[in-house]
Every structure is written in C-alpha cells, then in structure tokens.
Amino acid sequence: MSTRALIVDPSAPEHIGFGTLPEPVAGPGQVLIEVSHASLNYADLNNARNGRIPAGAPVGLDAAGIVLQAAADGSGPAAGSRVVLFADGAFAERVAVDTSAVAEVPDGVDPAQAAALPTAGLAALRSLRAAHTGPGKRVLVTGASGGVGRYAVRLASRAGAHVIASVGSLARGDGLAEAGADEVVVGLDDIREPVDIVVETVGGPHLVTAWRLLAPGGNLQSVGWTSGASAVFPPYATVGPPKTLTSYVNEFAAADDLAELVRLVADGGLVPEIGWRGSWERFAEAADALRSRRVAGKAVFDLPSHR
Ligand SMILES: NC(=O)c1ccc[n+]([C@@H]2O[C@H](COP(=O)([O-])OP(=O)(O)OC[C@H]3O[C@@H](n4cnc5c(N)ncnc54)[C@H](OP(=O)(O)O)[C@@H]3O)[C@@H](O)[C@H]2O)c1
Incomplete structure (x- = not known):
C-alpha cells in the first residue's frame, strides 16, 4: 500500500508536484491520520525551494482529518477522533505524526476550518x-x-x-x-x-x-x-x-495551542476566513493566488477522503 502526497519536485512549478510514498507507519507515540483537508502557507513554498524539505519528501504543515490508528503508548486521541495537526509532511493522504502535534477538533468546528488554523x-x-x-x-x-x-x-x-x-x-x-x-x-x-x-x-x-x-x-x-x-x-x-x-518562529509540539485555537473557533471567538478552497489537484492555482495576494485569509485544500 502507498500514499499519495505533494512532494518536493524541482522539475515542477513551485518545485512541488504529486508523488507516491510508502504507506506511513506510526511509531509508539504517533497517530496514523487520514487527511481530509490541508491549508497552504508561504512556508510550504519557501521550504520546497530552500532545501529545508529535501527532493522527494512531502511538503505541508497544516492539516485536519480522522485518526485511523491511535498511538500504541496510549497518548493522544482515540481512533475515529477528528483532529487538526501541525507537522512536516502534512500534504499526504495519510500521515503518521507525534501525538504532541495534534489536537482534537470539537463538535461544531468544520474540518476545513480546523485545517486553516495551525501555521x-x-x-x-x-x-x-x-x-x-x-x-x-x-x-x-x-x-x-x-x-x-x-x-x-x-x-x-x-x-x-x-x-x-x-x-x-x-x-x-x-x-x-x-x-x-x-x-x-x-x-x-x-x-x-x-x-x-x-x-x-x-x-x-x-x-x-x-x-x-x-x-x-x-x-x-x-x-x-x-x-x-x-x-x-x-x-x-x-x-x-x-x-x-x-x-518569531513557530515551534512544533503545538498540541496545547492547537487545542486553544480550535476551542476559540468552537466558542465563536475566532473565525477562520477561507479565501480560496478547492481540490488539492489545484495546488498550482492556489499557490499562484497566494503569491499574487488574491487570497483573503487562508487557502484550503480538500483531499480525496473529504466526504
Ligand atoms: N515565523 C513563523 O513561524 C511564521 C508563521 C506563519 C507565517 N509566517 C510568515 O508570515 C508571512 C505572512 O504569512 P501569511 O500566511 O499571513 O501570508 P499571506 O496570507 O499571503 O498574507 C500576507 C500579506 O502580506 C501582504 N503582502 C504580500 N506580498 C507583499 C508585498 N510584496 N509587499 C507588501 N505586502 C505584501 C499581503 O497583503 P496586501 O495584499 O493587503 O498587501 C498579504 O495579504 C509570510 O512571510 C510567512 O512565511 C511566519
């Protein structure tokens, strides 16, 4: 089994294109997540060009989805939980990430809104x-x-x-x-x-x-x-x-602050504004809109598992 992802590809526009990766395997302190939505950041575009993410590796930092497999060490959310995550390699159908990188998404918060939050x-x-x-x-x-x-x-x-x-x-x-x-x-x-x-x-x-x-x-x-x-x-x-x-730089292991952000959205104290939304197949279009200052707020991708 394999997972489709947006990876660093120096031959592609923005140095980012689709590729196929081995199926992720969760370590003891990690959850396996099926990604339904993701959001684009300048950092994704920068990281694909400046070598921080090497060729062939997946890009992306912000995503939301469903936990397919809970962490073996008992930490983090249970299988079936709706979660938001902040971690490298987020633009993939399935990801294995540390439980310190995820927070549960409360009822009433749309996963596309949650995906628009992290970075x-x-x-x-x-x-x-x-x-x-x-x-x-x-x-x-x-x-x-x-x-x-x-x-x-x-x-x-x-x-x-x-x-x-x-x-x-x-x-x-x-x-x-x-x-x-x-x-x-x-x-x-x-x-x-x-x-x-x-x-x-x-x-x-x-x-x-x-x-x-x-x-x-x-x-x-x-x-x-x-x-x-x-x-x-x-x-x-x-x-x-x-x-x-x-x-300023965003440090990882952001579970507590991710939880605060989704709680604020649930309370109505924070409203994610999604200025561009579409399938991740339209990645190049979203990147162009971001660079051209045509996105008011966040650009959010729907992945195939989005129902
Ligand atoms: N340090 C960190 O951890 C961290 C975390 C998140 C983001 N960032 C950085 O913060 C910056 C903003 O991120 P973002 O996600 O908010 O980006 P964004 O959604 O694209 O917004 C950036 C805004 O900057 C303005 N802008 C763009 N190009 C400009 C230019 N050439 N001259 C003047 N203004 C320009 C635009 O406003 P107008 O169209 O109204 O001029 C645009 O709405 C990026 O550099 C990003 O990499 C850093």
Whole structure:
C-alpha cells in the first residue's frame, strides 16, 4: 500500500508536484491520520525551494482529518477522533505524526476550518502572547489581509487591544473591521500615534516604518517577510529609549495551542476566513493566488477522503 502526497519536485512549478510514498507507519507515540483537508502557507513554498524539505519528501504543515490508528503508548486521541495537526509532511493522504502535534477538533468546528488554523493561527496567537497583548494596548498588524494578519486582528481585538490593520489596498481590507480592527489603513503612512505592539509579516520598508512607529517600551514581533525586500534603517533609527524587536518562529509540539485555537473557533471567538478552497489537484492555482495576494485569509485544500 502507498500514499499519495505533494512532494518536493524541482522539475515542477513551485518545485512541488504529486508523488507516491510508502504507506506511513506510526511509531509508539504517533497517530496514523487520514487527511481530509490541508491549508497552504508561504512556508510550504519557501521550504520546497530552500532545501529545508529535501527532493522527494512531502511538503505541508497544516492539516485536519480522522485518526485511523491511535498511538500504541496510549497518548493522544482515540481512533475515529477528528483532529487538526501541525507537522512536516502534512500534504499526504495519510500521515503518521507525534501525538504532541495534534489536537482534537470539537463538535461544531468544520474540518476545513480546523485545517486553516495551525501555521497562521499559532503565529498570531503566540506572537501576541509573547508581546503581552492586553486591554488598551495599541496593536499594529501589517499584512492584515493575509492568513496570520486576519487571525492576529481577531485575537488582539478579543484581548481588548486597539487594533490597527494595515493592508495593501482598501479592497484587501474587506471584513477586517467586522473582525475587530478599530482602524483599517492602507500602508503605514497615515498612522500618527505610536503603537505598543506590532505583529509584522511584510518585512522590508514595512519593518522599518513599523519600528519607527513603535513606542518606548513597545515590542515588534517579526513574524514574516512576504515583501522579500530589504529593510534599510536610517542612521540612529535603533538608538533611543528602549524598545524591542523579537524574531518569531513557530515551534512544533503545538498540541496545547492547537487545542486553544480550535476551542476559540468552537466558542465563536475566532473565525477562520477561507479565501480560496478547492481540490488539492489545484495546488498550482492556489499557490499562484497566494503569491499574487488574491487570497483573503487562508487557502484550503480538500483531499480525496473529504466526504
Ligand atoms: N515565523 C513563523 O513561524 C511564521 C508563521 C506563519 C507565517 N509566517 C510568515 O508570515 C508571512 C505572512 O504569512 P501569511 O500566511 O499571513 O501570508 P499571506 O496570507 O499571503 O498574507 C500576507 C500579506 O502580506 C501582504 N503582502 C504580500 N506580498 C507583499 C508585498 N510584496 N509587499 C507588501 N505586502 C505584501 C499581503 O497583503 P496586501 O495584499 O493587503 O498587501 C498579504 O495579504 C509570510 O512571510 C510567512 O512565511 C511566519
């Protein structure tokens, strides 16, 4: 038996194409999952090109599905449970993953919504937590139209912060006021008051301007760099009253935070926005939409086991 997967293929567009892998075998602390949905991230596209995932290995980080086989060591969810997972190699019909990488999906949460959560939701949740987001704080979210940005807007608003959502155009800001943004701005030039926290996903000149807007004592979480542009700081930009720039990366073993994200969705406190949805056979189309800034929120794939 074998499992079909999206693998690193340097001859394919985006260096990602379909391949066949040996059937996964779960180790003692792992569950075997039949994947029904998965979501696409910039990291998947980057990892296929930068060598982090070698040729022939499966890509993907975010998925949801059903546990086919529980872990032999007794940890994690039982067979038949609906789960969300955050682990390398998620874009496959079946995956074996550590139980520390999965959380059960509560009743009422659609598996496509659950699959839209891990990478972007964890980045938003953990970066806002690390920055001590709370009532009255002024929080700037750059790239607010995207996956991380839309979750960060909702979570910061839920925490009682004053949320400023920065987008590339007014049209890209659709839905952000309803999601909790107090201000939706195009670019960063119209922000007059300093901010306490920045969730920064664009990099380049955005990072430089966001740093300038940061108040003394403030914290900028550098989560992403979709612009691909260099950040050039003018002389003395980093000299002055203390404020901090913190680099951010999603660590694995995210079961507890995945559980929190799905619980928030079940409670209505977090709403995954799916801006592109289709069969995983349409992978190239989804990748193009993501790169072309045409996805509002997340791109989600349906796999063949989706019923
Ligand atoms: N560190 C981590 O662990 C971690 C976790 C998750 C994501 N990330 C990174 O965070 C970044 C955002 O991820 P995402 O999933 O939110 O991506 P996304 O859904 O594509 O959203 C990114 C947003 O950035 C803006 N953008 C894209 N290209 C741009 C450009 N050339 N110049 C200015 N703005 C641009 C777009 O907003 P407009 O169209 O409105 O301009 C887009 O909506 C990526 O770099 C990703 O790799 C890192």
